[in-house]
Amino acid sequence: MNSISEQIIEALGIMLLGMGLVFVFLTVLILGVKLVAYKFAPQPIGHKALAENSDTASAQGVDPLMVAVITSAIHQYRAKA
Amino acid sequence: MEGLIAFWSESGIANFTPGQLLMMGVGALLLYLSIVRGFEPLLLLPIGFGAILANIPNGGFTEEGGLLYFAYHVGIETGVFPLLIFMGVGAMTDFGALIANPKMLLLGAAAQFGIFSTLIGAIALNFVPGFEFSMQDAGAIAIIGGADGPTAIFLASKLAPDLLGAIAVAAYSYMALVPLIQPPIMKLLTTESERQIKMEQLREVSKKEKIIFPLMVLGLTILFLPAATPLVGMFCLGNLMRESGVVDRLSNTAQNELINIVTIFLGLAVGSKLSADKFLQLETLGILLLGAVAFAIGTATGVLMAKLMCKLSGGKINPLIGAAGVSAVPMAARVVNKVGLESNQHNFLLMHAMGPNVAGVLGSAVAAGVLIAVLG
Numbered sequence: 001m002n003s004i005s006e007q008i009i010e011a012l013g014i015m016l017l018g019m020g021l022v023f024v025f026l027t028v029l030i031l032g033v034k035l036v037a038y039k040f041a042p043q044p045i046g047h048k049a050l051a052e053n054s055d056t057a058s059a060q061g062v063d064p065l066m067v068a069v070i071t072s073a074i075h076q077y078r079a080k081a
Numbered sequence: 082m083e084g085l086i087a088f089w090s091e092s093g094i095a096n097f098t099p100g101q102l103l104m105m106g107v108g109a110l111l112l113y114l115s116i117v118r119g120f121e122p123l124l125l126l127p128i129g130f131g132a133i134l135a136n137i138p139n140g141g142f143t144e145e146g147g148l149l150y151f152a153y154h155v156g157i158e159t160g161v162f163p164l165l166i167f168m169g170v171g172a173m174t175d176f177g178a179l180i181a182n183p184k185m186l187l188l189g190a191a192a193q194f195g196i197f198s199t200l201i202g203a204i205a206l207n208f209v210p211g212f213e214f215s216m217q218d219a220g221a222i223a224i225i226g227g228a229d230g231p232t233a234i235f236l237a238s239k240l241a242p243d244l245l246g247a248i249a250v251a252a253y254s255y256m257a258l259v260p261l262i263q264p265p266i267m268k269l270l271t272t273e274s275e276r277q278i279k280m281e282q283l284r285e286v287s288k289k290e291k292i293i294f295p296l297m298v299l300g301l302t303i304l305f306l307p308a309a310t311p312l313v314g315m316f317c318l319g320n321l322m323r324e325s326g327v328v329d330r331l332s333n334t335a336q337n338e339l340i341n342i343v344t345i346f347l348g349l350a351v352g353s354k355l356s357a358d359k360f361l362q363l364e365t366l367g368i369l370l371l372g373a374v375a376f377a378i379g380t381a382t383g384v385l386m387a388k389l390m391c392k393l394s395g396g397k398i399n400p401l402i403g404a405a406g407v408s409a410v411p412m413a414a415r416v417v418n419k420v421g422l423e424s425n426q427h428n429f430l431l432m433h434a435m436g437p438n439v440a441g442v443l444g445s446a447v448a449a450g451v452l453i454a455v456l457g
Contacts, residue, residue, distance in 0.1 A: 007204045007216060014220075015197035018451045022193050025305055025447050026186040026440070032297045033183035033290075040289040 096138035100357030107355060108132030111250075120257035124230065124348050128250065131352015142353065149353035152346045157238050157245070162347040163231035164315045167446075169340030170231070171295070171319025172332045174410070174442070178435040180290050181283040184390065185402075189440025191386030192406030193448045195226030195379025199371050206371065211363045217241050220452040222368050225252045226375025227445030228259070229408040234351065235312060236449045239457055246354030247365040251372035259412045262373070263380050263404050264420050270384045271400045275391065276424035278399040280433045288324070295320040298443065302450070308457065309450020316446065379407040383437065405434040408441040 089095055111129030115122035134142045135149060142149040156162035179185055203219035206212045214222070221241035224233045225248060233252040237245040255262065268276075295317035302313040322332040354360075387403025401421050405413040414434035421430040 004204065004207045007207070008201055010216065011201045011204045011219065014452075014455055015200060017455065018197045018200075018448060019190075019194060021306070021451050022190045022444055022447050023187070025301060026190045026444060028305075029298065029301060029443075030183040030186050032301070033180055033186075033294065036290050036293050036297065037180070037183075040287050040293070042285045042287045 091139060093138055098138070098357065100361050101136040101138060104136040104355055104357045104360060105133050107360070108136070108352065114254075114257070121253050123344055124253050124351075125257065127345055127348025128253070128352040128355070131349040132355035133352075134349070135353040135356045143356060149349055152350040153353055156343070156346055157234065157350050158242070160235050160238050160311065162343050162350070163235040163238070164311055165343045166231040166340055166347065167235075167312055168315040168319035169335045169343070170410070170442070171316035172323045172336040173340075174316075174320055174323075174439050175435075176291060176294050176320065176324075176439055177286045178283060178432050179439050180286045180294055182433075182436050185436030186440045186443070187390065188383055188386055188403045188406040188437035189442075189444035190406075191403065192379045192383035192437075192441055193227065193444045194382040195375045195377070195407065196223045196445065196448050196452075198378050199223040199226050199375035202374055203367075203371050206367050209367075212367055214364070214367075215241075217456050218244055220456045221245075221248055222371050223375060224248075224445070224449055224452065225255065225368075225372035226379045227408055227441075227448060228252070228256055228376060228379065228413070229442060229445045230256060232312060232408075232445050232449045234347070236452060239453055243359065244364065244368060246351060246356075246360055247368045248372075249351040250355065251369050254369075255372055255376045256409045256412065259409050260416050260419075262376060263413065263416050266377055266380045267384055267401055267404045267417075267420055270381060271388070273424060275388070275400050276421060277428065278391070278396060279425070279428050280399055280402075280430065281397065283432060288326070291324040292321065295324065302447075306447060306450045306454065308454035309446055312446040312449060313443070316442070376407065380404050383407060383441075387437075399428075399430060399433070402430060402434045402437050405436075405438040406441045406444070408438065408445050410438050410442060411435065413441070414438040 108129045108131075111125045111132065114120040115125035115129060131149060134140065141147045143153075144150060200219050200223040203214050203222045204216070207214055217240040221233075221237040221244055224236045227233065230249070230252050234245065234249050237248045241248070299310075299314060299317040302310050319332075319335050322328050322335060383403035383406030384400055385403070386406070387398060387400040391398040391400050399421065401417050405417045407413055414431055417434035418429060418431040421428050
């Protein structure tokens with residue numbers, strides 16, 4: 001019985017050591033990931049959304065064919081009604 | 082007439098022992114669970130069939146020179162099969178959700194408490210007459226709480242080869258039972274309003290970050306925990322093949338053909354350990370029990386850690402995702418998603434739960450490394 005108690009205390013030690021190591025390891029990894037993100041993360045969203053907006057705006061401006069198609073569709077619809 | 086008698090004495094009917102019949106029944110049960118119930122069929126089917134093959138009287142599959150003997154000897158005794166599987170899993174894993182929100186690693190760490198508390202539980206079970214688990218046995222049993230099949234097999238083959246069959250079966254059975262075991266624990270530990278918390282959308286992650294991540298994990302393992310490098314190293318190799326984008330052929334092979342081939346032989350070899358004389362023991366019952374406890378405690382501590390992080394972050398983290406901190410990729414994350422949807426039909430937690438889920442894989446590999454370093 002005594003030896004089992006001793007083993008339990010040993011297991012308790014392994015538990016503290018193990019959980020400690022797992023936490024330390026993964027915490028260091030968090031810091032690492034943050035460091036890499038600081039350096040290599042993609043550009044912030046605001047900047048990108050702005051670029052996308054200007055893209056779509058210019059696309060709208062240069063497609064006369066689409067404008068013609070929609071105009072004719074509206075004309076046809078009104079003629080029917 | 083003499084020929085007939087010789088034939089009879091070699092037949093299965095004349096040579097069956099009750100234990101073998103019972104183990105064939107266990108094999109048949111595993112086949113039933115995988116085919117009819119769809120529980121982890123990729124592994125339980127070959128394991129179940131292996132169990133039947135291993136218990137054929139005069140079959141000789143598991144004796145020296147038999148197929149299962151070699152599959153076990155070459156693949157599991159050496160630890161090669163679980164490592165190849167780990168490479169495939171690495172090639173299948175997308176760390177994007179984790180890199181976008183690295184704090185989730187803490188959840189993967191907290192859920193490993195199930196492993197270490199079971200270590201004590203296994204030793205404490207020695208108070209019950211009939212159980213004699215050594216510290217190595219206890220370590221191998223405890224890893225079931227990591228809910229990671231390959232890690233459990235790898236560790237068991239290193240620390241307690243005799244218990245490997247029972248440990249592998251317990252690990253994979255509980256992984257299959259994730260949708261049944263986890264939700265009651267998750268609901269018990271969280272309030273309705275906590276379960277409804279919506280989380281912010283994750284940021285985008287650049288390719289460079291994804292390439293650097295496996296290299297960084299490997300670097301840290303080399304520095305702090307060389308004992309975990311077999312597992313973590315193969316995992317990172319698979320992941321780097323995936324994310325680098327220059328070896329798509331290798332990455333595809335690792336996550337498809339190779340992992341499939343290895344899975345067949347791994348399943349058969351584990352099944353071969355389900356022979357009557359090794360499996361039908363009181364210890365097996367203890368292992369099954371301890372495995373379930375380990376798994377439940379891991380889930381609970383994951384959720385509790387997530388609750389703590391929820392409080393500290395001012396209610397931005399849904400505590401349910403903590404349950405995904407036990408590995409069992411991607412099943413645990415899906416369960417989190419499902420429980421979340423039950424509380425709020427528009428709350429999709431899947432991507433958020435993938436972070437702690439893959440963190441759990443790393444966490445249990447690290448925990449396995451610690452156990453090997455201390456007990457091996």
